[in-house]
Ligand SMILES: Nc1ncnc2c1ncn2[C@@H]1O[C@H](COP(=O)(O)OP(=O)(O)O)[C@@H](O)[C@H]1O
């Protein structure tokens with residue numbers, strides 16, 4: 001019995017209401033028994049019978065009147081108490097229901113979510129604390145739903161990405177075994193290149209998961225913006241020369257320090273400049289520039305390459321998104337994760353990143369911001 005009350009919030013609420021009712025009734029009964037004689041006396045005195053009823057030894061007619069009066073009072077009190085208790089009991093049932101039923105609904109919904117039904121929501125009634133709890137509950141369910149569908153999509157995307165190079169490797173090996181493919185250097189190099197792609201993909205995925213889970217340390221401090229640009233230009237110059245692309249930089253004179261993690265900023269600049277070199281044909285030009293706006297420094301990487309058609313611009317930072325999958329593969333491109341990582345890194349450092357392109361064959365401009373470091 002005690003166990004039952006301990007385990008049921010509704011029963012406990014009802015019990016506490018009942019205790020309050022019983023205590024109220026007890027106080028009512030006891031108080032009325034104390035007050036009754038004095039009150040009777042006072043009223044009788046008011047009717048002109050002063051001093052006739054002192055205690056129980058007054059005149060016998062009067063004391064008989066008091067006894068009858070008291071009996072009828074107690075009888076009325078008893079019925080009234082029963083009626084009041086019944087009414088209070090019904091009301092307290094109703095009130096404890098109204099508290100319990102949303103809690104009950106939420107616990108059922110929680111169980112269903114735990115069973116993997118993430119579209120489960122609870123009804124929000126009113127705007128008290130329970131309604132607030134229901135709102136938060138629904139927000140949590142929404143978030144879980146999003147995370148779950150992201151996880152599904154990720155697994156789908158990753159298996160799809162892994163399948164392409166694996167199929168190529170398997171095909172080449174079967175060709176070799178059946179003697180259809182000649183065992184030449186070229187064949188081995190093809191297989192090696194596909195294995196290399198797999199390797200890059202797995203590395204990218206690992207980096208993406210680290211960056212998206214924020215499982216890395218940002219070492220934010222003032223960094224010289226022009227030094228960043230110079231470092232990356234110097235690092236990628238040999239690559240640009242090899243592709244016969246002019247790589248240069250433009251630094252505005254009033255450049256300040258930015259508040260950033262130097263390694264991560266270099267990583268993003270390198271990534272964007274690498275893309276620009278990759279998607280720009282021979283004889284083209286890639287320019288890295290940095291200029292100051294009111295609150296931050298804007299870094300831009302402009303190229304004269306193949307450009308990005310307007311309909312792709314809004315998706316370009318999505319993971320695994322490539323404008324032209326086959327072309328990206330031939331061009332030695334990656335898996336479409338680079339820009340996703342770049343965006344996550346820039347946003348983690350309090351900046352924004354975007355792309356502009358006038359379309360096919362006109363080139364693209366990737367721009368990101370980093371906050372200015374206020375040195376004093
Ligand atoms: N500078 C650029 N010019 C044209 N297209 C670009 C440029 N940078 C990125 N892209 C397009 O965006 C896609 C995604 O880029 P990214 O995330 O770096 O992936 P990838 O690993 O394929 O380079 C690329 O496949 C390419 O289609």
Ligand SMILES: [Mg+2]
Nearest residue numbers: 275334338339
């Ligand atoms: Mg890339």
